[in-house]
Each structure stands twice: as structure tokens, then as C-alpha cells.
Amino acid sequence: MGALLFLVVILDKALAFRNRRAMACIQSPVKILARYLWPLGWTAVGLVCALPALALGARARWHQGVLEVCGGRLQRGCAGLPPALRFEAMTLGHVVLGLSATDLAAVRAHERVHVAQYERWGLLFVPAYLAESAWQWARGRDPYRHNRFECAAYHQPPG
Numbered sequence: 134m135g136a137l138l139f140l141v142v143i144l145d146k147a148l149a150f151r152n153r154r155a156m157a158c159i160q161s162p163v164k165i166l167a168r169y170l171w172p173l174g175w176t177a178v179g180l181v182c183a184l185p186a187l188a189l190g191a192r193a194r195w196h197q198g199v200l201e202v203c204g205g206r207l208q209r210g211c212a213g214l215p216p217a218l219r220f221e222a223m224t225l226g227h228v229v230l231g232l233s234a235t236d237l238a239a240v241r242a243h244e245r246v247h248v249a250q251y252e253r254w255g256l257l258f259v260p261a262y263l264a265e266s267a268w269q270w271a272r273g274r275d276p277y278r279h280n281r282f283e284c285a286a287y288h289q290p291p292g
Contacts, residue, residue: 198227
């Protein structure tokens with residue numbers, strides 16, 4: 134367990150944001166471990182989704198503690214989805230799937246808000262997100278644009 138904590142601290146230190154808040158997280162290995170363990174189930178789902186993308190030519194890289202996967206046939210695959218399900222990027226725990234590196238760069242700040250939401254809500258994030266979308270739909274509103282989680286992510290300044 135000690136070795137795992139040490140590895141997480143070193144990884145987080147190498148990938149940390151360059152601000153005081155992130156540096157404060159480095160001082161608490163328990164908080165760092167919790168940040169990665171609490172949403173681990175959804176990160177695993179993200180990794181499962183990333184594997185076929187990687188097999189079909191996508192590329193992966195670590196960026197500030199998040200695995201970003203983009204390119205390959207993701208763009209063509211997404212184009213085949215119904216319009217309501219198409220996306221430029223999608224976050225699952227600490228994994229972000231993007232259509233291209235350009236798309237990821239454009240929406241990185243938005244997706245990082247979702248990563249923080251996964252860290253806060255853990256396994257409850259996706260059910261909470263879907264419940265919020267259902268609530269907005271039941272009220273006759275756009276289930277994506279009026280979802281409080283999306284509203285929080287869209288109000289972030291561009292990165």
C-alpha cells in the first residue's frame with residue numbers, strides 16, 4: 134500500500150497543475166489516492182472504451198493526471214452515431230476520449246471540470262448526471278444544455 138501511495142504521489146507531482154491548489158494536493162497522499170480511487174469504476178469504463186479506439190489507431194497521452202485518447206477511427210465512429218449522441222470529447226473518470234488532438238485542446242478546460250465532478254461524486258456521478266438530464270427533459274428543457282453539470286463545465290474560462 135505504501136508503494137502504491139508513493140507511486141501515486143510521484144505521478145501526481147509529475148502531472149500536477151501549476152497552481153497552489155494542485156500543489157496542496159501533493160502534500161496529502163490520502164487525498165490524491167482518494168481522487169483516483171473514488172471514480173475508479175468510471176475510469177475503468179473509460180479504459181475499456183479506450184482499448185478498441187487504441188487498437189483502431191487512436192493515440193493516448195497523460196495530460197495533468199488524465200489519460201487523453203484521441204484520433205484514429207474515433208471521428209468516423211462518432212459520425213455514425215445519431216446526432217443526439219455525437220460528441221467532440223467525453224469524460225469517463227480520469228479518461229477523456231476525443232475525436233482529435235485539436236478537439237481535445239479546444240474542450241480541455243470543459244472536460245477537466247467533468248474530471249473534477251467525477252472526483253467529487255465518484256461512482257454516483259453518472260447516475261446523478263443522467264437523473265439531472267431526465268429532470269431537465271421532464272421540464273421541457275434541453276437535457277444536455279440545461280444539465281447543471283454541463284452548465285458548470287461551460288462556465289469555465291477556456292484553457
